[in-house]
Amino acid sequence: MTSRVTLVSPATSPSLRQARFDDGDSIDDGGTARARSAAGSLPAAARVLLSPSARCRETASALGLDGVAVRELAGLDAGRWRGRTLEEVMATEPEAVGRWLADPDCAPNGGESVRDVCERVGHWLDSARDTDGRTLAVVEPEVVRAAAVHVLGLPASGFWRLDVPPLTATEFSGRAGRWNLRLGQPLAAP
Structure with a gap:
């Protein structure tokens, strides 16, 4: 059995444009319009999941998707920042900031370290390998x-060396204990 997980990054928001640590803001009008124009462009999925943030929820809605928020798919907790x-x-x-960017085990902001988020998401992805059908998730x-x-x-x-543009789909397909990766395809009108 081959498992497929498609991760879609959210539309633009003021926080994203200002390099602001997520503050729960909504997607902007341009992001909403781009997401609406891409509605219907994603493959059918057995499950639709979301990062529990306003911009992921709103992006999913603009894409015409009804998903369930999953704690394991939350964005990196920036703590007091x-x-x-x-x-x-x-x-x-x-x-x-220098320590935080250089040391993946460091969380001087009282939030989550990079290693912590990588391990959390890695565990979730490995558990998704055992599910039938495609999983589609709008995530940070x-x-x-x-x-x-x-x-x-x-x-x-x-x-920190991986860039994830807004409204792109990254696909993971897994079988026999390993995953393949298809990098960020831009969402486009169907």
């Missing part, structure tokens, strides 16, 4: 990065 821009945090805690970009790190066996330090 939530809602602040990277520039703001760099101005007040430059050493902490960090979840896509973490899944790619896991599937490719990359060191957690490779997490």
Whole structure:
């Protein structure tokens, strides 16, 4: 049996445009329009799941999908940096940001380390390998990065080297204990 998991990154939001740690904001009008125009472009799925964030919920809705939020698919917890821009945090805690970006085990913000999110998402992805049918999930970009790190066996330090553009689909197909990866296809009108 081959398992297929398609991870879709959310549409643009003000936080994303401002390099702001997720603050629960909604997708912007341009992102909503792009997602609506791509509705119907994704393959049928047995299950639709979501990161439990407003922008993932709203992106799924604009794509015409009705999904269930799953805690294991949450974006990286930025702790006390939530809602602040990277520039703001760099101005007040430059050493902490430097450690956080360089050391995947470090979480100076009181949130989650990169290694933690990679392990959490990796466990979820491995459990999805045993499900029949396609799983489609609208998830935060960090979840896509973490899944790619896991599937490719990359060191957690490779997490920040992976870019995940808005409204792209990354497909994982698994069989016989291993995964293959098809990188971020842009969503387009059907």
